[in-house]
Amino acid sequence: xxxxxxxxxxxxxxxxxxxxxxxxxxxxxxxxxxxxxxxxxxxxxxxxxxxxxxxxxxxxxxxxxxxxxxxxxxxxxxxxxxxxxxxxxxxxxxxxxxxxxxxxxxxxxxxxxxxxxxxxxxxxxxxxxxxxxxxxxxxxxxxxxxxxxxxxxxxxxxxxxxxxxxxxxxxxxxxxxxxxxxxxxxxxxxxxxxxxxxxxxxxxxxxxxxxxxxxxxxxxxxxxxxxxxxxxxxxxxxxxxxxxxxxxxxxxxxxxxxxxxxxxxxxxxxxxxxxxxxxxxxxxxxxxxxxxxxxxxxxxxxxxxxxxxxxxxxxxxxxxxxxxxxxxxxxxxxxxxxxxxxxxx
Amino acid sequence: xxxxxxxxxxxxxxxxxxxxxxxxxxxxxxxxxxxxxxxxxxxxxxxxxxxxxxxxxxxxxxxxxxxxxxxxxxxxxxxxxxxxxxxxxxxxxxxxxxxxxxxxxxxxxxxxxxxxxxxxxxxxxxxxxxxxxxxxxxxxxxxxxxxxxxxxxxxxxxxxxxxxxxxxxxxxxxxxxxxxxxxxxxxxxxxxxxxxxxxxxxxxxxxxxxxxxxxxxxxxxxxxxxxxxxxxxxxxxxxxxx
Numbered sequence: 001x002x003x004x005x006x007x008x009x010x011x012x013x014x015x016x017x018x019x020x021x022x023x024x025x026x027x028x029x030x031x032x033x034x035x036x037x038x039x040x041x042x043x044x045x046x047x048x049x050x051x052x053x054x055x056x057x058x059x060x061x062x063x064x065x066x067x068x069x070x071x072x073x074x075x076x077x078x079x080x081x082x083x084x085x086x087x088x089x090x091x092x093x094x095x096x097x098x099x100x101x102x103x104x105x106x107x108x109x110x111x112x113x114x115x116x117x118x119x120x121x122x123x124x125x126x127x128x129x130x131x132x133x134x135x136x137x138x139x140x141x142x143x144x145x146x147x148x149x150x151x152x153x154x155x156x157x158x159x160x161x162x163x164x165x166x167x168x169x170x171x172x173x174x175x176x177x178x179x180x181x182x183x184x185x186x187x188x189x190x191x192x193x194x195x196x197x198x199x200x201x202x203x204x205x206x207x208x209x210x211x212x213x214x215x216x217x218x219x220x221x222x223x224x225x226x227x228x229x230x231x232x233x234x235x236x237x238x239x240x241x242x243x244x245x246x247x248x249x250x251x252x253x254x255x256x257x258x259x260x261x262x263x264x265x266x267x268x269x270x271x272x273x274x275x276x277x278x279x280x281x282x283x284x285x286x287x288x289x290x291x292x293x294x295x296x297x298x299x300x301x302x303x304x305x306x307x308x309x310x311x312x313x314x315x316x317x318x319x320x321x322x323x324x325x326x327x328x329x330x331x332x333x334x335x336x337x338x339x340x341x342x343x344x345x
Numbered sequence: 346x347x348x349x350x351x352x353x354x355x356x357x358x359x360x361x362x363x364x365x366x367x368x369x370x371x372x373x374x375x376x377x378x379x380x381x382x383x384x385x386x387x388x389x390x391x392x393x394x395x396x397x398x399x400x401x402x403x404x405x406x407x408x409x410x411x412x413x414x415x416x417x418x419x420x421x422x423x424x425x426x427x428x429x430x431x432x433x434x435x436x437x438x439x440x441x442x443x444x445x446x447x448x449x450x451x452x453x454x455x456x457x458x459x460x461x462x463x464x465x466x467x468x469x470x471x472x473x474x475x476x477x478x479x480x481x482x483x484x485x486x487x488x489x490x491x492x493x494x495x496x497x498x499x500x501x502x503x504x505x506x507x508x509x510x511x512x513x514x515x516x517x518x519x520x521x522x523x524x525x526x527x528x529x530x531x532x533x534x535x536x537x538x539x540x541x542x543x544x545x546x547x548x549x550x551x552x553x554x555x556x557x558x559x560x561x562x563x564x565x566x567x568x569x570x571x572x573x574x575x576x577x578x579x580x581x582x583x584x585x586x587x
Contacts, residue, residue: 039497039498039500040457040460040496040497040500042453042456044449044452044453044456045453045456047449047452048446048449048450048452048453051445051446051449052446055442055446067373067374068373068374068375068376069374070374070379070380078474078475079474079475081474090474090475092475093474093487093502107449110445114438114439114441114442114445115442117435117438117439118423118431118434118435118438120376120377120416120419120420120423121374122377122379122416124379124381130475132474132475132476134472134473134474135474135475157412157415160419162412162415162416163415163416163419163420164416166379166412174476174478176476176563179476180476198408199402199404199405199407199408199409200381200405200408200409200412202381202400208478210563211562211563211564212564213564214562224564225564226556226563226564227556227559227563227564227565227566227568228554228555228556228568229556245400248399248400249400250400251400255478257478257560258560258561259560259561260560260561260562261561262560262561262562283384283388283401297525298518298525298526300478300479301478301479301480301508301509301510301558301560302510302560303560303561304478304479304560330380330381330384331380340520341518341520341521341525342520342521
């Protein structure tokens, strides 16, 4: 009897070790922002707001979280826009040139730098746009965006903030061709970015794989067919792969919003497609959730308000359920609005 | 079971428990060694010698290490400071940060002295450039509340559209604190603003076919046909449909 008890204790402990190893602990989640314009906004008002938000994160890392922090924060400036020959983004209803976005990003970095005090925590700022179909999703815009990111990076490299803050590019590349571009323009934009890209100014794709298969992937790319759209305009798994990872600068940091786990399954299948077709998995940086945005009136539709923990666990579990896609993740991010329904946050 | 076997089993159990503890504890971050650098080094260990160029490459590893050098230099310098020097630096940095904030506040204050309302040519019915997941937005109206002075507090944005998970039901969304989302009196499809007259918006419901938004799998779900063609009138002042 005693022998059996000892044996069982050993087996149970070993089993526990295996089970706990199945979920990589989530690091602290950093806040990302839709940089939506507010009434009375000017560029300087935006700079002040971003400085204050960067400072808040720095203070959080210094005073509320133990140890060195290493996080990523997306600043989504809206879709790509060219106005009067000047490249920029929509600013969600107030055009922001790349010069303004450059300065705004620096203010966020400065805020973080001053907020962290003497601690050597660091922040990766992802400067993002999208492939909205009503906007300038073009090769030349991708080039301009990459150049802006490099300019910010060069400034950080010679400024004191460079100890603590790094910059990356970002794109919210989505597959719903009712509201976002088809794959062609998105690929063009990414290729434009790639033509100016130098490491380490990678392009984080924080978009989606909407309509993409959640099982049954082979080495032949399948369509990501959104139900009310024609197959002739649909993205394929190959397109999602290319924009999020296949292109040289691209690294996926996908939206894992759906509480039912569908987003995580689709992205695991993208990774599996990569393995079956090219012999390697994609390397996913981490999930983006939107619980912050969903908590801001008027909220979100039901079923896409994963918490950051749910997003992390779903994505990690799906990727690691298959040896060919198994990996650990780097970052956890959650996005919310700067301005929504009359409230400046 | 021999004594040796018993001891071995117990040791395995203890090691497993310790392993559990080690795995549960999140890996601590080292100063100046960011997650991307750690990942790239791991790729090198996993894959062997990296190619010169590409996403996972020597070039990428060098770039990440160069980024880390700046931090490492600052850290090395910081470690050599005495506690008094560290305290002085922290205070200097704090004061610099405060001064920077004050400079921004002053710049904003000066700008606000010259504030002007948005010109009429830029107001009115506009397209929406940026979609929002799971919601059908068609267009928007921007302006100042009719009959009130033009300033940031009277600036109003009104969005028109329909619910992604119920495309028959249109709504108006007034982007102010007292606004919110107001459903059209009848459900005939997402609505679009087609005119504005003295503070009253005319909206028309859209005829079409819309997929009911399925958050877990956008490839599945029903298609809804909306009849469209219905006109609605929304009073911006009162925030009500007439």
